[in-house]
Amino acid sequence: MPGAGVPVLSLDAVSIRYRGGDGSLVNALEDVTLRLVAGEMLGIFGPSGCGKTTLLMAAGLLEIPTEGTVRFSGTQADTMAGEAALRDFRRRHIGFVFQKPNLVPFLTAVENVALAMVIDGVPAGEAEQRAMGLLAALDIAHRAGNRPAGLSGGEQQRVAVARALANDPVLLLADEPTAALDSRRGRQVMELLLGIARRRLAAVAVVTHDPRSIDLFDRMIEMEDGRIVNESRAAAA
Numbered sequence: 258m259p260g261a262g263v264p265v266l267s268l269d270a271v272s273i274r275y276r277g278g279d280g281s282l283v284n285a286l287e288d289v290t291l292r293l294v295a296g297e298m299l300g301i302f303g304p305s306g307c308g309k310t311t312l313l314m315a316a317g318l319l320e321i322p323t324e325g326t327v328r329f330s331g332t333q334a335d336t337m338a339g340e341a342a343l344r345d346f347r348r349r350h351i352g353f354v355f356q357k358p359n360l361v362p363f364l365t366a367v368e369n370v371a372l373a374m375v376i377d378g379v380p381a382g383e384a385e386q387r388a389m390g391l392l393a394a395l396d397i398a399h400r401a402g403n404r405p406a407g408l409s410g411g412e413q414q415r416v417a418v419a420r421a422l423a424n425d426p427v428l429l430l431a432d433e434p435t436a437a438l439d440s441r442r443g444r445q446v447m448e449l450l451l452g453i454a455r456r457r458l459a460a461v462a463v464v465t466h467d468p469r470s471i472d473l474f475d476r477m478i479e480m481e482d483g484r485i486v487n488e489s490r491a492a493a494a
């Protein structure tokens with residue numbers, strides 16, 4: 258785990274173009290340069306279709322840029338040999354949280370978190386023990402034996418955050434993680450993400466439309482038409 262302020266991710270002049278249904282090119286990301294450092298929480302704002310999710314895809318090595326480079330702790334992502342190597346890198350270093358928790362419905366909370374580790378080769382008993390530790394850190398250990406249907410939306414999202422932390426990621430990417438939650442639970446999840454940045458020294462990037470948690474971000478960027486059009490830093494940061 259890097260120390261606070263150490264660069265985790267660099268995007269340099271990244272553009273991503275998609276071919277639309279009618280054959281025309283969509284500039285989903287246009288010349289984006291961005292650094293993320295350990296221990297900070299970045300907020301990504303902007304209107305629908307401006308490229309926020311595409312930026313997370315590039316940062317999460319789920320989409321290789323049409324132009325520009327993505328460097329992860331100094332390693333250039335597009336020089337990794339093939340999809341299998343990228344997948345492996347992602348699994349070991351990056352956590353994802355989405356708008357919907359997408360938990361496996363027939364597994365309990367602790368099994369959902371442990372599954373990510375078991376897939377990674379951790380023995381079942383050890384995985385379960387570590388999963389319990391993560392659930393405890395997220396104040397949800399008392400619900401460890403519940404299946405998702407027996408958890409509230411906020412509790413499910415906590416379990417999803419625990420699952421994203423299973424591989425102890427240096428980068429945590431969250432795409433509208435509070436969109437399905439009421440304002441109190443949404444705030445709790447955002448505070449949780451900030452705690453992860455601070456205590457685990459992960460770099461955390463959060464796409465959100467929600468202006469109610471802006472006081473929690475160290476830095477905010479605003480996007481428009483695939484570009485970063487504004488960047489601001491919290492007064493205390």
Ligand SMILES: Nc1ncnc2c1ncn2[C@@H]1O[C@H](COP(=O)(O)OP(=O)(O)OP(=O)(O)O)[C@@H](O)[C@H]1O
Pocket residue numbers: 275276277278283284285303304305306307308309310311312
């Ligand atoms: N796989 C794809 N194929 C074609 N076009 C795409 C694809 N993915 C995204 N786009 C287009 O790229 C642009 C940016 O999309 P993106 O999903 O990144 O926006 P967003 O800011 O996350 O939007 P929202 O807030 O609505 O989720 C949009 O015009 C979108 O239609």
